[in-house]
Amino acid sequence: xxxxxxxxxxxxxxxxxxxxxxxxxxxxxxxxxxxxxxxxxxxxxxxxxxxxxxxxxxxxxxxxxxxxxxxxxxxxxxxxxxxxxxxxxxxxxxxxxxxxxxxxxxxxxxxxxxxxxxxxxxxxxxxxxxxxxxxxxxxxxxxxxxxxxxxxxxxxxxxxxxxxxxxxxxxxxxxxxxxxxxxxxxxxxxxxxxxxxxxxxxxxxxxxxxxxxxxxxxxxxxxxxxxxxxxxxxxxxxxxxxxxxxxxxxxxxxxxxxxxxxxxxxxxxxxxxxxxxxxxxxxxxxxxxxxxxxxxxxxxxxxxxxxxxxxxxxxxxxxxxxxxxxxxxxxxxxxxxx
Amino acid sequence: xxxxxxxxxxxxxxxxxxxxxxxxxxxxxxxxxxxxxxxxxxxxxxxxxxxxxxxxxxxxxxxxxxxxxxxxxxxxxxxxxxxxxxxxxxxxxxxxxxxxxxxxxxxxxxxxxxxxxxxxxxxxxxxxxxxxxxxxxxxxxxxxxxxxxxxxxxxxxxxxxxxxxxxxxxxxxxxxxxxxxxxxxxxxxxxxxxxxxxxxxxxxxxxxxxxxxxxxxxxxxxxxxxxxxxxxxxxxxxxxxxxxxxxxxxxxxxxxxxxxxxxxxxxxxxxxxxxxxxxxxxxxxxxxxxxxxxxxxxxxxxxxxxxxxxxxxxxxxxxxxxxxxxxxxxxxxxxxxx
DNA sequence: GTGAAAGCGCTAACAA
DNA sequence: TTGTTAGCGCTTTCAC
Numbered sequence: 001x002x003x004x005x006x007x008x009x010x011x012x013x014x015x016x017x018x019x020x021x022x023x024x025x026x027x028x029x030x031x032x033x034x035x036x037x038x039x040x041x042x043x044x045x046x047x048x049x050x051x052x053x054x055x056x057x058x059x060x061x062x063x064x065x066x067x068x069x070x071x072x073x074x075x076x077x078x079x080x081x082x083x084x085x086x087x088x089x090x091x092x093x094x095x096x097x098x099x100x101x102x103x104x105x106x107x108x109x110x111x112x113x114x115x116x117x118x119x120x121x122x123x124x125x126x127x128x129x130x131x132x133x134x135x136x137x138x139x140x141x142x143x144x145x146x147x148x149x150x151x152x153x154x155x156x157x158x159x160x161x162x163x164x165x166x167x168x169x170x171x172x173x174x175x176x177x178x179x180x181x182x183x184x185x186x187x188x189x190x191x192x193x194x195x196x197x198x199x200x201x202x203x204x205x206x207x208x209x210x211x212x213x214x215x216x217x218x219x220x221x222x223x224x225x226x227x228x229x230x231x232x233x234x235x236x237x238x239x240x241x242x243x244x245x246x247x248x249x250x251x252x253x254x255x256x257x258x259x260x261x262x263x264x265x266x267x268x269x270x271x272x273x274x275x276x277x278x279x280x281x282x283x284x285x286x287x288x289x290x291x292x293x294x295x296x297x298x299x300x301x302x303x304x305x306x307x308x309x310x311x312x313x314x315x316x317x318x319x320x321x322x323x324x325x326x327x328x329x330x331x332x333x334x335x336x337x338x
Numbered sequence: 339x340x341x342x343x344x345x346x347x348x349x350x351x352x353x354x355x356x357x358x359x360x361x362x363x364x365x366x367x368x369x370x371x372x373x374x375x376x377x378x379x380x381x382x383x384x385x386x387x388x389x390x391x392x393x394x395x396x397x398x399x400x401x402x403x404x405x406x407x408x409x410x411x412x413x414x415x416x417x418x419x420x421x422x423x424x425x426x427x428x429x430x431x432x433x434x435x436x437x438x439x440x441x442x443x444x445x446x447x448x449x450x451x452x453x454x455x456x457x458x459x460x461x462x463x464x465x466x467x468x469x470x471x472x473x474x475x476x477x478x479x480x481x482x483x484x485x486x487x488x489x490x491x492x493x494x495x496x497x498x499x500x501x502x503x504x505x506x507x508x509x510x511x512x513x514x515x516x517x518x519x520x521x522x523x524x525x526x527x528x529x530x531x532x533x534x535x536x537x538x539x540x541x542x543x544x545x546x547x548x549x550x551x552x553x554x555x556x557x558x559x560x561x562x563x564x565x566x567x568x569x570x571x572x573x574x575x576x577x578x579x580x581x582x583x584x585x586x587x588x589x590x591x592x593x594x595x596x597x598x599x600x601x602x603x604x605x606x607x608x609x610x611x612x613x614x615x616x617x618x619x620x621x622x623x624x625x626x627x628x629x630x631x632x633x634x635x636x637x638x639x640x641x642x643x644x645x646x647x648x649x650x651x652x653x654x655x656x657x658x659x660x661x662x663x664x665x666x667x668x669x670x671x672x673x674x675x676x
Numbered sequence: 677g678t679g680a681a682a683g684c685g686c687t688a689a690c691a692a
Numbered sequence: 693t694t695g696t697t698a699g700c701g702c703t704t705t706c707a708c
Contacts, residue, residue: 008685019695024687034693051478054456055402056685059393059700066436066456074422075415084412087439096453098404098436101425115434118392118404140389225618254618277615280563280592346701357679362703372677394701397684 007048008056016044027052063307065095067300068119070112070128072189073103076220076247077275078292079125082146085296086123093304095120102128109133116140121303123296126150126157126190142306144299148190154306155321156299160191160272163288163326164198167270168242170286170328172206175335177239177268182214183227183252184244189219192244195272199242211238219244224251232259237267240334246271246278246287253281253333264335274329283332290326298324345386346394354382365390401645403433405638406457408450408466410527411441414558414585415613416630417463420484423634424461431642433458440466447471454478459641461634464488464495464528480644482637486528492644493659494637498529498610501626501664502536505608506580508624508666510544513673515577515606520552521565521590522582530557530582533610537580549576557582562589570597575605578672584609584616584625591619591671602673612667621670628664636662 009020009027016023018041025033026041033041044050058064067090071079083099090097100115102108112129116122116137124134126148134150137143144154171177182199186192196214203209215230217223224247231237243249249271256263263269263283271278274289330336347365351358356379363371364379371379382388396402405428409417421437428435438453440446450467454460454475462472464486472488475481482492509515520537524530534552541547553568555561562585569575581587587609594601601607601621609616612627668674 006685009687010685020685021687021696022694025694028687032693037693049478051451051455053397053685054452055393055397055400056700057687059391059397059685059702060687062393062700064393068434074425075418077413077415080413080418083437084439087412087437088442091438091443091449094452096406096436096438096456098434099421099425100429100434101422104426105429111429113389114392114432117389118434221614221618250615251618254615254620258620276559277588277592280559280589282592282596344701347703348701358702359679359681359704360677362701363678366703370677375677391701394684395703397686397700398702398704400684 081292082296085293086300089300160194161198164195168202179238185214221251224248228255240268286334419630420634423631424638427638458645498532499536502533506540517576559589562586566593578606624672
């Protein structure tokens, strides 16, 4: 790992009585090596406990073999799934994954820049890095944006606007709810913003309006619990609550009954993501299913492809806004199937 | 990022009319540079959009500025917190964090080895890497084990055995339960194994025994739900269920009522971790609080210290088994406060 | 204060 | 098939 006393290609070459090139060939699985020579070299490698330095290797061929991913935070099932997807793809390609959380960090720009200097490409979750820097980074190397749509950049996302519009329409059309409220619009979370916009559009299309501005508390279950308390103490419980994600919905689901508000009896609740708890909660959660892990994997794939292409000095990938389909999952919390 | 057309120290040196050494001094904040020269160099850097290569820098001073962390999986709140703790410390030290999940991976050894070759030190969660390799890696560079106790290695963990023993004792002494069962012993999860051992010890000490072997299903909420179904269909619901972690407990908590089993009325349930949902679930979950994020942070700190020490060629850190205190959190699911 | 030059560990032409 | 050699981009003595 660190420099100290590590043996190098030269040590192996000397010990095996061959040249450094041959050692390199062996460690790189170059077929142009006599079996006998290979064996000899491998023996020396074993004997001296040699492990090639990624640094030397990287410097020699201008590659880090490292993929970077920038997330707002590392907490919550959403980001865990995204990482998981990206990591599996990176792993298959023999690359490592380097992560960084921008929340709870003052110098986001510097941190992201630093990351970009140690990676072959970046997956950036929307809302973590400002537009200027984003374009700057994209000019600098392969980059794909996830969960946001940014002009001139490769983006992979779902249609949060349309999906939430559809979900809200379900509440309005099928259940006939008329007083609805949104929960969880986050600062700098473009996908939450898109969902909120879809929510409003569904209402507007029908000549309705939200009964009150969004309950803004963050995006996790704790925030959902806080929203529940705020809602109840305000005394005005609407007929339905549309949450920016499942975590918020779960927090509400867990807290409201204790406050004397039945779900979906007194208030319907819907979420977004279809996370692991959505089908376990009681009542089970009506939500939008989103293949998060697949999105993370796809993002990683695109970045790695771009990195490879870049080595061949061919054209850069055209900016593209890829929209992954989602699926409305009707369960109990909206009032259906209960 | 990749090699292509990036400007180098030499370009800057030429452009600014100075030597590469001076450029290096400027980028390394070496004070021995005339303000005038510095300004000139900075201007060139700005003009050419120069960013020093981490690879070149790393090779020159034998450092990766990268910390590695090896986890079983990337899913679930536990690992997210661990990563979060480690990442914050790494970030403060100007280092990036590289993660790798060993579940769903065939070539764990190779992957971990590869990671160790691109990092200055490793944080390894217990149960992910076999003992041989672990010692091999530790001989090779700074390494700390988390959530396990391995002879001759630096370990940071909590006393899962003692804590679960205490938790189980609460169930036995305060509530007088006599039929208990453990949920969630995982394959290759040393901390789950320790908790199970503590559970059994509490029983044995009182001349009791578990009513049946552990319900083994994994460690997440889905597994908890499956355990609930298995338990109910078996027809033998014990008085209390001790879960290997909160996620399992949450899964049970969510599922059992739907199967006609009241918690804690028909069966008490306790968990381990005190995760975000523990205080939100209904009933709220009695559990063992564990400062996971702090553990991740401390592990990162120890590794970074060791990496620094190693550079000074001083003595390696002595093997140490650091036990972080936990706290029993009594809530409703055990039957208290309900 | 600044420059010249020697590497850090590896790979990749090019020779042999 | 194997060896020689020139870098990859940066830091760092050691002179000046």
